[in-house]
Amino acid sequence: MSRKSRSVLTFLGRIFILARRKWIVCVASLAGILLLIMSDGCLLAQGQSDTSRVNASRLILIGGALTGTVIAVHLYQQAAWWQGDRAPFRFENDWSYALNIDKWGHAYGSYLAANIGQAALRWSNVPNQESIMYGSLLGLGYQLYVEAEDGFHKEYGFSPGDAISDVIGASIPMAQQAFPVLRNFSMKWSYYPSSDYLTSLRSKQFRVFIDDYEGQIYWMRMDPHFLLNKSMASAVPQWLGLAFGLGAHNLDGKGGGERLYYLALDYQLSSMEILQGSEFVRTLAAVIDFIHLPSPGIASEDGRLKVGIFYTYHVKVTL
Numbered sequence: 001m002s003r004k005s006r007s008v009l010t011f012l013g014r015i016f017i018l019a020r021r022k023w024i025v026c027v028a029s030l031a032g033i034l035l036l037i038m039s040d041g042c043l044l045a046q047g048q049s050d051t052s053r054v055n056a057s058r059l060i061l062i063g064g065a066l067t068g069t070v071i072a073v074h075l076y077q078q079a080a081w082w083q084g085d086r087a088p089f090r091f092e093n094d095w096s097y098a099l100n101i102d103k104w105g106h107a108y109g110s111y112l113a114a115n116i117g118q119a120a121l122r123w124s125n126v127p128n129q130e131s132i133m134y135g136s137l138l139g140l141g142y143q144l145y146v147e148a149e150d151g152f153h154k155e156y157g158f159s160p161g162d163a164i165s166d167v168i169g170a171s172i173p174m175a176q177q178a179f180p181v182l183r184n185f186s187m188k189w190s191y192y193p194s195s196d197y198l199t200s201l202r203s204k205q206f207r208v209f210i211d212d213y214e215g216q217i218y219w220m221r222m223d224p225h226f227l228l229n230k231s232m233a234s235a236v237p238q239w240l241g242l243a244f245g246l247g248a249h250n251l252d253g254k255g256g257g258e259r260l261y262y263l264a265l266d267y268q269l270s271s272m273e274i275l276q277g278s279e280f281v282r283t284l285a286a287v288i289d290f291i292h293l294p295s296p297g298i299a300s301e302d303g304r305l306k307v308g309i310f311y312t313y314h315v316k317v318t319l
Helices: 003-018 022-039 056-080 097-123 128-151 160-178 180-184 195-199 230-235 279-288
Strands: 185-191 216-222 240-249 258-267 295-301 304-312 315-318
Touching (some): 056 128, 097 160, 097 216, 160 180, 180 185, 185 304, 216 258, 216 304
Antiparallel strands (some): 216 240, 240 258, 258 295, 295 304, 304 315
16 A cells, blocks of 8 residues: 555544544545545546456455444434334335435435445456446445335335336446447536525534535536537537536425526636646646536526526526
């Protein structure tokens, strides 16, 4: 293990000692994986690695970090969602909940977990195809475990819609491997705390920003270059794309509210030549690429068509 990796591990150990909230442990574990990957030059942005020999020590390190993360998230979920009486396993259809924003959240969560798992396995020199498959299975496995636990709670139940969204999100990397044209599409997310979160939701025990559906927008990005001829494609910067966003406002917790739709430009930082100087910078850019940054576009908000610069419903400049 390199000196950089040891120093990062020491830093993470101090975080674990100081952490008093279980969700902080979860974030620290995931951050640790990303920091270790970036500090030793993971090729997340390039998708290449020497697969002549799997690095067992790195694989064990990742396994330990992921195990700690799973345990921490389980403890958080147990305290936040699974308290109360247990009940026989049952299904609960909640398609109308939060106007389906939570379903997009499940898909994005599985998609993100699958990509992190893939990058971590590639860092351990696991071959690309196997890392994609096992990364997707890791992301999906935990998401479905959470759904199964919900199925034994008297107030929640196993949500088929959540499970389907989990499968879709975790399957995207494998689908992109099988059908290269799909590599022109990716999921992104943007967030800013809603007024409901700032005034009431965050004061509730174990409620964090991921429960703030009104503050989130989920985006599907498209790289338009594959649709253009050679001359037109050369005129469009490689880092510039289009993104369709979906959000919600005025949610009442009973399926009511207003849907928000966005069509905006999108930036792929890992494709910018100015950010190609080092492995660390390229990897950091690739991590940021999972977030949609503020950009010009059009939106349908509260029944009105607007033109401006959009990030979330709560952060925008309209014309």
